[in-house]
Ligand SMILES: CSC[C@H]1O[C@@H](n2cnc3c(O)ncnc32)[C@H](O)[C@@H]1O
């Protein structure tokens with residue numbers, strides 16, 4: 024289907040960085056064909072009225088665990104270690120494929136409704152996430168989270184190999200697969216190196232939690248005599264394109280290693296606040312040239328997948344921490360959720376900005392709402408005022424996924440019903 028979005032305000036998030044008022048976007052098949060004046064030579068099947076709307080790139084949630092929406096509000100007000108070991112891992116041990124399928128679909132509904140068009144997921148039963156992605160029509164990186172268990176290393180690595188064979192490139196190229204050793208505290212050096220060998224074999228990236236808590240860093244110094252970042256660097260992880268989630272407790276040496284090795288860091292301010300992990304020195308990393316993307320983490324540590332909330336937190340938290348009002352300006356926070364996320368997911372050639380030749384992954388935000396008036400500064404509005412529920416239309420790979428807030432690809436009532444059912448069974452299992 025060829026689309027024309029007419030008379031829209033465009034925030035392209037490209038290098039030129041101009042905001043275009045009252046412009047037109049032509050989408051031919053799944054790509055952006057033309058931006059600007061109206062063209063009689065381009066035949067379109069549908070015209071979308073963009074008046075009163077802002078078009079921006081779809082948001083990219085670069086670190087999440089989408090099956091965890093089943094555990095939303097299940098275990099709160101705990102720090103990471105207790106949360107994981109006392110509450111989350113015991114219940115996750117009872118999860119079934121069906122649970123993860125419905126939990127993931129619920130998350131996709133929530134993501135679509137709040138403007139996220141691509142995500143990087145780390146969880147179990149990732150075939151189910153792939154199945155959900157095909158149905159939902161959005162874009163995602165599947166990573167089977169690898170927590171080392173005695174005697175199961177080969178099986179778990181083979182699961183990722185299979186996942187790659189079955190899903191990488193599927194959904195018209197909307198699905199990618201990477202390798203995900205969970206963290207240095209759940210994977211031995213040998214297992215981490217085997218994960219890297221697999222990533223090299225598959226020619227894909229690594230997704231890992233790093234330096235999330237003070238305790239993790241202190242334990243790493245006790246066990247290995249170095250920080251988690253130096254530890255995995257010495258193991259060769261950063262020879263592979265790496266998505267490093269959290270990176271809260273990092274020193275200058277760590278930042279240097281991240282920069283020198285083109286590691287993409289994912290800031291998860293909501294989860295870091297709720298689990299009392301701390302504040303990532305995001306502005307310092309960005310100033311040193313590290314690519315910093317944005318993520319929500321799972322719905323059990325956030326407790327939602329609303330990237331507009333995350334953009335807002337990213338923009339305001341560091342200001343207070345650094346007592347510096349220019350720390351993480353609005354534009355930087357929006358970049359983290361768009362083009363920086365695309366870079367982290369090794370997708371910046373295709374998504375992350377609205378430019379001719381790129382895939383049409385974009386959202387329309389209804390700015391004709393009282394809480395968004397007056398329209399002094401659209402970028403500020405995106406970071407400080409827009410709510411997820413202001414997203415009116417979502418287009419991914421040139422297809423309309425949501426219009427007038429109605430999701431076209433998924434049966435929301437059926438998903439809510441099944442989530443209620445499987446979540447109850449899970450708790451009683
Ligand atoms: C093995 S699949 C992924 C694994 O990660 C757990 N998880 C969720 N949030 C966090 C976090 O903030 N830090 C570390 N691990 C996390 C999730 O529950 C799964 O067990």
Ligand SMILES: [Zn+2]
Pocket residue numbers: 086087088232268320321
């Ligand atoms: Zn995580």
